[in-house]
Amino acid sequence: MNSESVDKESLENVFTRRVFLANTTKSALLLTLTGQLLLSKKALAGAYAGQSLNLVLIQPHKISGEVLRKNFAELTGAKLNVTIVPYDAIEAQATLDVQSGANQFDVVEYWYASIGSLVENNVLQDVTDLIIKDEATIKTSDYIRSIYDPYTLYRGKRWGLPYDGDTHVLFYNTTLLDKHGVKAPTTWDEYLIAAKKITEAEKQNGVYGAIIMGAAIPVIIGSTFANRLAGFGGEFLKPDGTPNLESDAAFKAAKALLDVAPYALPTPVETAFEQAVPSFLNGKGAFIECWTDLGVYAQDAQKSKVIGQWDVVQLPVEKKGDQPRASLNAGFGLGLSTATKNKELAWEFVKWATGYQTALELLTTSNSGIDPTRLTTLNAEEYKRFAPKVQKAANAALSGALAWPTIPESPKMMRSLSEKLNRMLADRQSPELAIRQINSDWVQILQG
Amino acid sequence: MKSFAKTSFKSAAHCVSPNRRRVGALLLLPLIFAVLFFAVYPAAYLVLTSISKSTMGKPFISWVGLNNFVSALQSDFAWSLMRTALFAIPTSLVQLTVGIAIAVLLNAKMRFRTLWRTLLLLPLMSPPVMVGVAWKVMLHPTGGFVSRTLCQFAWLHTPSSFLGEMPWAILSIAAADTWQWTPFIVILVYAALQTVPAELEEAARIDGAGYLKILFAVQLPWLAPALIAIYLLKLILSFKTFDLVYVLTSGGPGVETSLSSYKIWKTLFQDFNLGMASAQTLLLCLIVTLITLPVTWWHRRIQRTASL
Numbered sequence: 001m002n003s004e005s006v007d008k009e010s011l012e013n014v015f016t017r018r019v020f021l022a023n024t025t026k027s028a029l030l031l032t033l034t035g036q037l038l039l040s041k042k043a044l045a046g047a048y049a050g051q052s053l054n055l056v057l058i059q060p061h062k063i064s065g066e067v068l069r070k071n072f073a074e075l076t077g078a079k080l081n082v083t084i085v086p087y088d089a090i091e092a093q094a095t096l097d098v099q100s101g102a103n104q105f106d107v108v109e110y111w112y113a114s115i116g117s118l119v120e121n122n123v124l125q126d127v128t129d130l131i132i133k134d135e136a137t138i139k140t141s142d143y144i145r146s147i148y149d150p151y152t153l154y155r156g157k158r159w160g161l162p163y164d165g166d167t168h169v170l171f172y173n174t175t176l177l178d179k180h181g182v183k184a185p186t187t188w189d190e191y192l193i194a195a196k197k198i199t200e201a202e203k204q205n206g207v208y209g210a211i212i213m214g215a216a217i218p219v220i221i222g223s224t225f226a227n228r229l230a231g232f233g234g235e236f237l238k239p240d241g242t243p244n245l246e247s248d249a250a251f252k253a254a255k256a257l258l259d260v261a262p263y264a265l266p267t268p269v270e271t272a273f274e275q276a277v278p279s280f281l282n283g284k285g286a287f288i289e290c291w292t293d294l295g296v297y298a299q300d301a302q303k304s305k306v307i308g309q310w311d312v313v314q315l316p317v318e319k320k321g322d323q324p325r326a327s328l329n330a331g332f333g334l335g336l337s338t339a340t341k342n343k344e345l346a347w348e349f350v351k352w353a354t355g356y357q358t359a360l361e362l363l364t365t366s367n368s369g370i371d372p373t374r375l376t377t378l379n380a381e382e383y384k385r386f387a388p389k390v391q392k393a394a395n396a397a398l399s400g401a402l403a404w405p406t407i408p409e410s411p412k413m414m415r416s417l418s419e420k421l422n423r424m425l426a427d428r429q430s431p432e433l434a435i436r437q438i439n440s441d442w443v444q445i446l447q448g
Numbered sequence: 449m450k451s452f453a454k455t456s457f458k459s460a461a462h463c464v465s466p467n468r469r470r471v472g473a474l475l476l477l478p479l480i481f482a483v484l485f486f487a488v489y490p491a492a493y494l495v496l497t498s499i500s501k502s503t504m505g506k507p508f509i510s511w512v513g514l515n516n517f518v519s520a521l522q523s524d525f526a527w528s529l530m531r532t533a534l535f536a537i538p539t540s541l542v543q544l545t546v547g548i549a550i551a552v553l554l555n556a557k558m559r560f561r562t563l564w565r566t567l568l569l570l571p572l573m574s575p576p577v578m579v580g581v582a583w584k585v586m587l588h589p590t591g592g593f594v595s596r597t598l599c600q601f602a603w604l605h606t607p608s609s610f611l612g613e614m615p616w617a618i619l620s621i622a623a624a625d626t627w628q629w630t631p632f633i634v635i636l637v638y639a640a641l642q643t644v645p646a647e648l649e650e651a652a653r654i655d656g657a658g659y660l661k662i663l664f665a666v667q668l669p670w671l672a673p674a675l676i677a678i679y680l681l682k683l684i685l686s687f688k689t690f691d692l693v694y695v696l697t698s699g700g701p702g703v704e705t706s707l708s709s710y711k712i713w714k715t716l717f718q719d720f721n722l723g724m725a726s727a728q729t730l731l732l733c734l735i736v737t738l739i740t741l742p743v744t745w746w747h748r749r750i751q752r753t754a755s756l
Contacts, residue, residue, distance in 0.1 A: 412719060
């Protein structure tokens with residue numbers, strides 16, 4: 001084989017790959033822009049034109065709501081009214097809407113850990129049969145396995161479809177780490193040492209080694225704890241459904257959280273998503289455990305001062321060689337409210353909004369707050385190009401992730417966990433005491 | 449004379465025709481319905497739900513007797529009642545003291561009195577949520593005015609969390625509450641000060657009393673019944689504090705600033721437990737009544753002494 005033939009062959013290969021990639025991208029873009037394949041013929045024929053649908057979304061997904069509203073109107077002629085509520089109030093809003101008889105919402109975005117509570121409170125409709133009927137469009141096998149069941153399954157039935165597949169990864173400020181000769185940690189001990197070193201050197205400049213989200217909100221401090229619980233190999237519940245917090249892993253997780261608090265941005269007990277993210281984007285912290293979409297915010301010139309100065313790895317583990325394991329922190333699905341008077345259109349919308357094409361468009365929209373729920377979107381070239389570092393970390397993190405409990409008592413249990421851990425951080429209580437109190441609370445809650 | 453009045457009333461009543469009596473009763477009906485609808489129905493609903501297992505969507509699932517009350521008293525709620533009393537009694541007292549001081553200053557002849565009065569009203573006119581937000585921003589550990597100033601003057605070495613540490617968290621709520629509600633007390637005390645007869649002050653002045661002597665020996669004793677009534681009013685308002693807790697601390701750190709109203713809100717809007725929330729509300733009412741009873745008794749006693 002001479003050099004000419006090699007060049008020709010490689011050129012042909014490049015050409016073939018280029019053409020293939022270009023064609024794939026074009027067709028994917030076309031589908032993304034239209035999302036038509038996800039809608040029924042009836043919807044595309046304008047049968048729902050002029051009708052309206054009310055959707056309730058959490059505040060971090062506001063931009064995704066705008067995209068959905070615009071595209072759904074263009075495709076079906078139906079009007080989508082989007083109500084935005086704080087992320088820690090979504091369950092209360094959806095439940096009160098039904099229980100008070102206001103019946104305003106047709107489609108609700110739900111936190112997956114509240115699925116049992118929402119079902120028992122008669123807020124979500126059973127959509128098992130609808131999923132079976134529309135399997136060809138929905139393609140349930142495309143959902144990431146560690147996400148699909150926790151997000152939709154309760155008492156053997158399905159109550160919605162995954163919309164935002166949230167998990168934490170560890171972001172770090174490369175400039176700060178390089179400056180202090182620190183490498184991205186692989187264990188929680190390394191993480192503590194690195195955070196301490198950076199804080200001690202930079203505290204006077206208002207820069208800290210870690211940003212710890214410790215506000216007493218389940219999806220905030222609960223996630224911070226769950227990251228460590230997963231890393232130490234723990235579980236929230238035993239297989240028989242009883243609390244599993246009086247375990248070595250849970251104690252170690254609480255201790256790891258308490259140990260890093262003195263080296264975190266002041267002060268962890270008051271730090272939630274809305275304080276943590278701007279601090280990292282302003283270069284005030286070296287490490288932050290956060291949802292994967294932070295990688296998109298970090299490259300946004302309007303929001304970020306750390307463009308190109310960050311990287312991301314999977315969350316640390318207990319000891320070197322352990323398999324990294326993420327926790328399914330937050331994470332939302334779309335379900336039909338029992339209050340809806342337009343079930344047909346509401347289901348058309350849920351199917352369309354959670355489908356591949358729409359999901360890919362949301363994933364590649366800046367600040368939409370949406371993370372992958374499907375294998376095809378997670379591995380899509382568009383997503384890889386849009387957020388290459390994040391895609392890699394998310395891909396690795398999502399297999400075998402730790403799911404939070406989804407039983408009806410879960411929201412109450414998680415509120416107790418949040419309050420007790422927050423108090424542990426505030427009062428520098430012993431981790432053993434905090435964990436025992438939480439476990440005892442959980443036993444009481446489960447006993448009713 | 450007495451028997452004449454009684455007889456004439458009886459005869460007058462006797463003279464009213466049945467039609468007019470019916471019209472009178474009809475005219476009373478809207479009032480009766482209003483009382484039934486706005487007072488009797490909510491109170492009865494509260495009592496009945498408190499002895500039942502109820503959610504917002506499914507009230508009266510089953511009757512549970514006093515179980516909700518027992519559970520409430522065995523839970524964190526009992527501590528929240530104690531916490532609320534410990535918050536309400538001293539903060540109301542501080543606010544009354546500061547309010548009296550400011551009202552007396554305003555009552556004195558001073559320049560720009562109208563301007564000061566208007567400025568003082570601003571916190572009262574601000575929506576409570578905005579008061580909370582303003583204080584939250586001010587007390588934020590990094591970048592907040594208080595923490596930054598204390599660090600600049602080297603009174604703090606590192607930014608401190610006023611809303612995330614005890615006792616600073618509850619003291620911060622008390623400070624914000626004082627800032628918001630003291631103007632209300634000032635207005636009431638200032639209005640009461642206008643009722644002090646000028647002759648009394650003049651007589652005291654002729655007797656050689658100075659400014660402070662007049663204040664403590666004439667004005668305050670005269671105002672005592674009004675001041676106790678104002679304290680009572682503020683005490684009840686303090687027992688119901690919700691918005692500042694919601695915005696500033698969300699009941700934290702842990703549950704250490706969870707005052708009773710906030711706790712009741714959580715029971716109803718996070719646990720959706722209407723029965724328990726009703727029982728907690730009745731328990732809070734009971735505690736407020738028990739604590740305000742001595743103040744009410746004292747108020748009556750002083751009023752009686754003053755009228756003698």
